[in-house]
Amino acid sequence: MSESPPILSLRDVSKSFGAVQALSGVRLDLYAGEAHGLVGENGAGKSTLVKILAGAHPADTGTLTVDGKELAFSGPADAQAAGIAVIYQEPTLFPDLSVAENIFMSHQPLRSMRRIDANAMRAATSELFARLGVGLDPDRPARGLSIADQQLVEIAKALAFDARVLIMDEPTAALSGVEVERLFSVVGSLRESGAAVLFISHRFDEIFTLCSRITVMRDGRWVSTDPAAELTVEELVRRMVGREVSSLYPKTAAAVGESRLEVRGLTRHGVFEDVSFAVRGGEIVALAGLVGAGRSEVARAVFGVDRPDAGEVIVDGSTLPPGDTAAAIAAGLALVPEDRRQQGLVMELSVERNATLTRRWSLSRLGLLFGGAERAAARMWSERLQVKTARLTDPVSTLSGGNQQKVVLAKWLSTEPGVLIVDEPTRGIDVGTKAEVHRLLSELAGQGVAVLMISSELPEVLGMADRVLVMHEGRLVADIPRTQADEESVMLAATGQGGGA
Amino acid sequence: ASQEEVAQPTSGASAGTGTIKEGLKIAFLPKQVNNPYFDASDNKGGKIAVEEFKGVYSQTGPSEASPSAQVSYINTLSQQGTDVIVVSANDKDAICGALQEARTAGAKVVTYDSDTNPSCRDLFINQASAEGIAASQIKLISEAIGEEGGEIAILSATANATNQNTWIEMMKTELAKPEYAKLKLVDTVYGDDDDQKSFQETQGLLAKHPDLKGIISPTTVGVAAAARYLSASEYKGKVQLTGLGTPNQMRAYVKDGTVKAFALWNPSDLGYLAAYAGGALASGLITGKEGETFKAGKLGDYTVGKDGTVLLGDPFVFTKDNIDDFDF
Amino acid sequence: MTAVTQAPTGAREGTRLVHRVFVIRELGIAAALVLLVAVTTLVNPRFLTAQGIKDLLLGSTILAVLAVGQSIVVITRNVDLSVGSVLGLSAFATGSLFLANPGLPIPVALIAGVLLGAACGVVNGALIAAARVPALVVTLGTLYVFRGVDYTWATGRQINAADMPPGFLRMGSATLLGVPVLALFAVMVLVAAGYYLRTYRSGRELYAIGSSPPAARLAGIPVGKRVFAAFVVSGALAGLAGVLYAARFGTLDANAGNGFELNVVAAVVVGGVAIFGGSGSVYGAALGAVLLTTISSALPVLGVSQFWQRAAVGALILAAIGLDRALAVRMARSLRGRSGRG
Amino acid sequence: MTAVTQAPTGAREGTRLVHRVFVIRELGIAAALVLLVAVTTLVNPRFLTAQGIKDLLLGSTILAVLAVGQSIVVITRNVDLSVGSVLGLSAFATGSLFLANPGLPIPVALIAGVLLGAACGVVNGALIAAARVPALVVTLGTLYVFRGVDYTWATGRQINAADMPPGFLRMGSATLLGVPVLALFAVMVLVAAGYYLRTYRSGRELYAIGSSPPAARLAGIPVGKRVFAAFVVSGALAGLAGVLYAARFGTLDANAGNGFELNVVAAVVVGGVAIFGGSGSVYGAALGAVLLTTISSALPVLGVSQFWQRAAVGALILAAIGLDRALAVRMARSLRGRSGRG
């Protein structure tokens, strides 16, 4: 394979977002006819690399060569022109347009006078769907598609390009076994026709099934590229993590007390069904599962952001009214959402205002906030969490990602919750802060708080949880105690192939 | 301080001879400056008069006819020591306070075209009496329709326009006269001084009243819009139109036969008279009391009537034969 | 996931409903229009004579042309508030042009008006691209600026029918096979815009941009360029509308088109174009314009007090909102039902 | 993260700049205002006499009251286009009330106007909550509806100064220690609104809603209730403005406040309130209103052709956009510098 020159090659590519160095000195070669695996921890920089290849982000430094010619992409259109098709990690569909149009946007089949040939487009879509085994109507709008269907449309979109380089960022995360098999056979035929495929996944079995070479990334750096045949799963994990995992997870045992949060038969039709579990004071319970399994949705329903169709939530013995966030807060619930920039913080408000945004009762009299009390509370929590900021009156948008995360935590901790739900608490923050957040969670549990932690990072789940709940396709499929939880048992349950419950 | 400024020229004047002093600062403040009507009255009438008696002419005003906009102009004029403010009021009361202060500061206030409260000004130059306008409008439509008479309708400006409503009332009185027994007023609609709305209301009138013989539109926007509509419709020549309009606006429609005759006072004469009245006031020749007389250049002698009002005269009738003599 | 293996007939039905919903939106306006015309004609048969139809079409022309331009902008999740001022500027420019060159051929005046409007659109588009500020704010600014330029240029002058060539004015009311020439302009613009939006890549990209700007950027669509072009088109159509205004009304001063911007947005909304972009059609917008004008013409004929006219326009907007909402709820239900995991 | 352990002085400077930027926005308008008044006074010293100041304040009062209400709505990422119509309705209602009850005490009229405005706000708020449609569209509908109700009610009547009690009209021009009473209303409203937005939890929540509606919902803020309240307040202030309008102008017909909506939005934008919510202050909006009114009063004094007035307003809006953009760029650069690794 390595005799012919690579179709695409990256050298010394670096990219930073503000304080976060997402990539530094990364290299990558893709050859015709190969499927290349790319693995790394969350936040290792895989998606950032994809976006650079796609022209969506400009690289800070480094060179990109396609067919021996050095190129500079000024936008996604340039990458497309160079024959690169991308499936992004998050679906990027147009909700108002039909599925067929989504697939062929900007390269619709044409007839005379550069007009769009709608019939040809519909036929081509049907054909793509047949190849992928999808039963969607090409004419339906993308609005309302399930995550899996969205992902399938994304795949069809990339296939429609007839691209020479196909990049897939976790395309299988939401797919079932049958669909994954179909996808693999399609990828196989693409390879035979001489295309190069870059495949990103957290599922090692898929990586080893599909890929001939595997590149490992860690903390934004290139670690290694080797033929798959020369690697084992253990070796991959060692290279991905590359540090003592134990120090990252300072879990201390805490006295487990009364049940503080109880969820009974919670259901939102089409999203999750009949979810029941309990979290006791002093306990950290992890909620694991694949992307799209419905974990965040459960958290939102428990917190009253979305109204469940059935089931009840009991906090410290009293049942919460459904769909009432204020009541949930008053009962002592707190939720740190996964999308902090969008949902966790009010970016234009100051640190202190954000930190006390949810502290409605004790600081105010007749709704009037006393500046002094507010500032004192903000200072106390910022100090405890070591938020690094010049002043508490700075807008949150001026903070680094990790510090923003701490402000979100401060915001909820200042309500002195009895039950803390954290959704992906360490997504997008660096190693040092990660350990700090873990220490804090463990400390809170030590004080008798019931913690429900949603995490897609298996090491975090295994390192921090007293108990692991696993969700698969909207159902709770396993409840594994700390002593029995390992990578295999959790992954099996998450992919719906085993587990107890 | 301002009173001294005004007081001084008075001493140099010879009140007895009845001539207007030279060097008087006379400012015209129309409702709205971007309006051809006021362009004619001020720059083609008032200005000529002021130049005749060697005063200093100026024109200023808002670009939009809103009640509050004129206040700051009045204040500015008063601050500049203007001797006479000739103003067409956008609002009867809104500018009263400002005018009173200007008068306290020594300025004479003459209103034209649109009056304020009589207590806020010295004289009002009335372009035409409501009776005169109503009479001429009814006469014109009656002549246009001819002997047999028939249904007529009125296309007015806004429903709130005071002068329009007064004229309409007077027209009804006029129609009650026996010589107009064959004319029947069947409808009154409002075009809001907007081309499109006036079009639509004209359309509506014609659809609603199949036997309509004539339309009176005593507003310049309305009559031009109605004329434009009629000139391009099947009703041209069958439905008569008259109203108050300017010769330039109506020229095309008088020539193509859509409109036989329409009326308007001559706005240049109105401005001319207002300037002379202001000059006479500021020179101490008159004070604004009923019965006083003054000479207004080429227009001749005028007498102050009730409530400090001076009447310009009867509306002027424009026809195919004389319309080319005018340009405003 | 289940839906894939599920009964495909159910899926088809669901999407057919979605289709129907999209067509229903335009049919709804068309039905309201037909109903209005029918009732008015019953009350007064003269409403639908040749002259009546001609008046209806002529009356809607200018608003319809503006609505087509506006909906192209709105589809990209923007808005152009400056169209009324551009119309005024272009109308006055047309008059001035004829005043200065009495023998000017009509097509030259048309082209000049369109070019002037397009130039205003270029200003809007460039400011939006440069300032990266919501179009609402930028075009609010240029609304005042363009109108100010118009005022300064006109300085109180008025251009009258007598100043314009009779041939031009005749165009304002002439008919071709019973259809007014001005309305033919509107129809041409409408069909061209509708066809372009449906069948050309760049047209579809406008919908994509309005539907999801970040996704559009990732799809390689030149978002800035397309939005710029949408504003230029909207400006050019406002310029065209200005020339048509001059031909129709004959009397021009600096106030022409004052306050049109909200009427145009109202027509677009009534026509079912979503104000946050991505959906709707120029046909709907044009129908909305016709409906709004017809209401204004029909109320006097129906003998309804003209004071109610504004309220009727407002009620129409609120009814359109209600209809959109009901359709959205119904569509969401049908889509949810089909893609559910159950 | 690195920046945290890095030079803390750099960080301090960066954030101090950020602070400065926020204050600069209001200072910028204030400076423009001072400059305008200073230049005008230099040209004509009488511009700044007691009477001149009184006129300036009186002139700005109504627009400022409306701008305060509007900015509360805009801060929540909404817009209220119906304020002009609400003002008209309330002004006419005030007149009618005095016509029917000549001896009515003034406070009763004030309260009636405010309540009527609040009722209109309730209609807006309820429609927005029920239809889940952009406020732009809903208030465009109610703009027409409220104005239509006003027309229908007035049916061409006009209410004149003579119909209202002299005490009420005197309020329209009376002064207290040299400050016009009407302006005192505006100042009271402004200070109350400013204080409320800064120091009350629910006021703070309005910013949170405009800044990020999903974050606000997750924080347990009753978004629907707050937005509803913002529209009620905006309506109530428009109602108050209507009463003030009646007191100031004395002559009332159904057209009062026609077209005000865009002026109010312009004032708010000039005042630095972001049209997509979350930032800006009522003080800025009120300053914007004063600046817009002062420009209109100063131009004639400066001898600038009145035709330029509109263009000046437009230029002001565009300048405000430019200033916002420049500040945003500068702030982004300083933040980048502050958090960069270099």
Ligand SMILES: Nc1ncnc2c1ncn2[C@@H]1O[C@H](COP(=O)(O)OP(=O)(O)OP(=O)(O)O)[C@@H](O)[C@H]1O
């Ligand atoms: N637009 C952005 N702004 C700021 N930081 C970003 C941005 N995009 C990515 N990052 C940061 O860059 C780092 C790398 O992120 P990236 O999405 O590439 O990780 P990844 O390897 O794809 O992880 P995952 O497996 O979770 O998808 C993370 O720390 C992330 O927080």
Ligand SMILES: Nc1ncnc2c1ncn2[C@@H]1O[C@H](COP(=O)(O)OP(=O)(O)OP(=O)(O)O)[C@@H](O)[C@H]1O
């Ligand atoms: N906006 C949406 N529209 C339709 N369906 C949605 C939407 N958001 C979520 N879902 C559905 O809810 C399911 C669960 O999504 P959710 O985000 O809760 O998963 P998760 O387990 O938290 O995944 P992640 O690891 O990404 O946080 C998805 O499979 C999807 O079908």
Ligand SMILES: [Mg+2]
């Ligand atoms: Mg990723």
Ligand SMILES: [Mg+2]
């Ligand atoms: Mg999640």
